[in-house]
Structure formats: structure tokens, C-alpha cells
Amino acid sequence: MEKLQSGLVIEFYSNSCLVRTVNEDIKCLAIKNIVVGDIVNLELVQDSKETRGIIISKEPRTSFLQKREGIKSKAVAANISHVGILVTPEPSTSSEFIDKWLVTASSSNIVPFIINNKTDLDQSPDYKQKLQIYKDLDIKIINLSAKNNTNTEELKEYLRAKCVVFVGNSGAGKSTLTTKLTGKHIKTNMLSNNQGVHTTSISTLYELDNQTKIIDSPGVRDLPISGLSSNEIIRGFAEIYLSSKDCKFSDCNHVVNEGCKVLSKLLDGEINESRYNNFIKFRDGDVDG
Ligand SMILES: Nc1nc2c(ncn2[C@@H]2O[C@H](COP(=O)(O)OP(=O)(O)OP(=O)(O)O)[C@@H](O)[C@H]2O)c(=O)[nH]1
Ligand SMILES: [Mg+2]
Ligand SMILES: [Zn+2]
Known part of the structure; x- marks a missing residue:
């Protein structure tokens, strides 16, 4: 039947x-x-x-993350609404990593937010300043300690009925956080094939009881920024994109051109230096991540 x-x-x-x-x-x-x-x-x-x-x-996807290589592209996960960027003092998360994911999310129709993990550790003034950049850009930041299970309730509430992927450097706490949220030890998932041999799952989607979905996929973790167009990159730097509309020349390169609004805002301190530097780096392909 x-x-x-x-x-x-x-x-x-x-x-x-x-x-x-x-x-x-x-x-x-x-x-x-x-x-x-x-x-x-x-x-x-x-x-x-x-x-x-x-x-x-x-069914048609509302969003998807994809790996692009030249003209080829390959989806790695679908229907994600949010990407949670784990930021930690140790291992230290670079602003490049954060900006890379803000750009990737923006080009993929996904809402990015920051999870300031390991709040039980000391936070240097530099670290706090790094977070402040993103607060000033109105990016949602949730402070928590995955290990101590402190403030994970706020995250759970925020993610109600959403589908999220967590990204972060190795050691940032993605597995620890996923374990705390799902309430079960995350082990490697096994499916037996018809020969009775077990195979390891490549990607997994966990469902929480408040309809939250968490996608765990190595393909997502390794996504490079290369392959995005310069238009996608500037749109991922929302404040730079907005200013660029007021540059004197429509083909302004935002580096040496006369009447560049991006540069004047950078000099005024309205555009943050690390954001500007990452924008130029990504756009000019001067990045391997
Ligand atoms: N102090 C502190 N340590 C934490 C916290 N969350 C995670 N850790 C520790 O950080 C280490 C790495 O955590 P994991 O969850 O394995 O990190 P991961 O992001 O999954 O790393 P990869 O799987 O290598 O990508 C472990 O020793 C955790 O116990 C936290 O909130 N505070
Ligand atoms: Mg892990
Ligand atoms: Zn310009």
C-alpha cells in the first residue's frame, strides 16, 4: 500500500x-x-x-545556508530563521568571525544575534568594547554561561518556535549549549543501514518542547565568506551600506574617492574602525575564513 x-x-x-x-x-x-x-x-x-x-x-525553503565555490553552490541546511553567533573571551572571538556571520546571515535571509557565552569568566575592557560595537548596531545580545546554565532561559524564550544554528570557534561552547538546551547528552547519532552496520549522521536537527529547532551541521560551521558578491558583502555591513548611498560617486570604492560618506563617517567615529577594516578585507577578498 x-x-x-x-x-x-x-x-x-x-x-x-x-x-x-x-x-x-x-x-x-x-x-x-x-x-x-x-x-x-x-x-x-x-x-x-x-x-x-x-x-x-x-517544499520551497524560507532560507538556506549554502557553500559557494566559484559558480557552484551547495545548500548545507534549510529553513533556518536565526543564527546564534557565540562570542567568548576564551578562546577569543575575532571581530572578523562575528562580521563574517553577520554578512552570511544577511545574504541568506537569516536573523543573526550574538550569544555572549562564558559570562562566568572575566571580561577584559577590550572584550566589552567589542560587544559594544554590536550593541550599538542594535544586534540582539544574550549574555549567558552555557556551562553553568545561567540565563539560558532568556535564550530559550527568544528562540521559541524558531530554527537556529549556533556558530562559534572551536571551544566556544556550541555543544555545551546544545546539550543544556536539549537536556540530553549529545551523542553521535547512529542509523543502522540494512546490513546492520551503523553509520554516523552528518547533520542533525534537534527539536525542543517549545517548538525550537536547533540544527547542528559541520557544513554550516565551515562556511567560508568567499563566493559572496561585493554587493552582498556591503549589504551585510548595514551601517556602511546606508552611508554609501550618500557617497558623491555611485561607483565610490570607499577607500580613496573624493566625497566618500563612508570615509567621512569613519573619521567622525560614527563608523567603527574594525567594522570598516573587515568590510574592506571581505570585499577585496583578503580573507581566508
Ligand atoms: N567557563 C566556561 N566554560 C565553558 C562554558 N561553556 C562551555 N565551556 C567549556 O568550553 C569548552 C568547549 O566547549 P564545547 O561545547 O565543546 O565547544 P564547541 O563550540 O562545541 O567546540 P567544537 O566542537 O570544537 O567546535 C568545554 O571545556 C566547556 O566545558 C561557559 O559558559 N563557561
Ligand atoms: Mg562541539
Ligand atoms: Zn564611498
């Missing part, structure tokens, strides 16, 4: 995935261009042992 169902891709393996439907989680052969977070339509096939799904189509 064949049945049609729709569901959410919650785990992704090298050549199969797990789809959560209203009734059950169903193993499916992964078809090309499906990623964790996708809503898909399935045809159910019952064999002697189990129910399996065949993915027939996917």
Missing part, C-alpha cells in the same frame, strides 16, 4: 536521511539537493521489515 506523507528532514547521512512525520521517523534514501531542515513529501513503502520513504519533492 502506498501512502503520501510530508515531514521534516531531521538527520542526514551520506546517502540517506531520517524524516520526521506526524506519526513516526522514517528512513529515506536521500535525494539530491535535500538537506537537514527541509520539508519534504514522501511516498511510504512497506517491505517485510520496515516502512521506508521515497522523497518525491521538497
